[in-house]
Each structure stands twice: as C-alpha cells, then as structure tokens.
Amino acid sequence: MKIPLYKLYLTSTVQFLWLISVMVIAKRSIIDIPTALLAIITIFTLLYIKKIQEPYIIIAAAILGIIIKLVII
Numbered sequence: 001m002k003i004p005l006y007k008l009y010l011t012s013t014v015q016f017l018w019l020i021s022v023m024v025i026a027k028r029s030i031i032d033i034p035t036a037l038l039a040i041i042t043i044f045t046l047l048y049i050k051k052i053q054e055p056y057i058i059i060a061a062a063i064l065g066i067i068i069k070l071v072i073i
Contacts, residue, residue: 026039034065034068034072038061038064038065038068041064042057042061045057
C-alpha cells in the first residue's frame with residue numbers, strides 16, 4: 001500500500017513544528033546546571049527504557065527536583 005505524498009508531507013511538517021516548539025521551550029526553561037542534568041537524564045531514560053510511562057518520569061523528575069533544590073539551597 002502506497003502512502004499519498006500529501007500525507008507524508010503533512011506528517012513531516014507536523015513533526016518538524018513539534019521539534020521546533022520543544023527546542024524553544026527547552027531553550028527558555030533550561031537555565032541552570034541542575035535543570036540541564038535533569039533534562040539529559042530524562043532524554044536518556046526515554047531513549048533506553050522504551051516501556052516506561054510518562055507519569056513515572058514526571059514523578060521521578062519532581063522528586064529529583066525537590067531533592068536538588070533542598071541540597072543546593
């Protein structure tokens with residue numbers, strides 16, 4: 001089954017716009033080293049652990065963020 005060209009174009013355009021929006025949000029929100037480390041850890045977790053669900057990542061990031069804030073401040 002051949003996919004129509006307009007569907008491929010639309011899909012790639014939507015993915016590109018999603019990527020740009022993620023980059024803009026990341027550029028504005030990652031402003032210090034602990035946040036950058038948390039972002040890098042999250043990216044590698046998503047890449048290497050395929051079956052982990054997003055709520056678990058959010059909970060782990062929140063707990064880690066609280067721990068980092070208590071240690072630094």
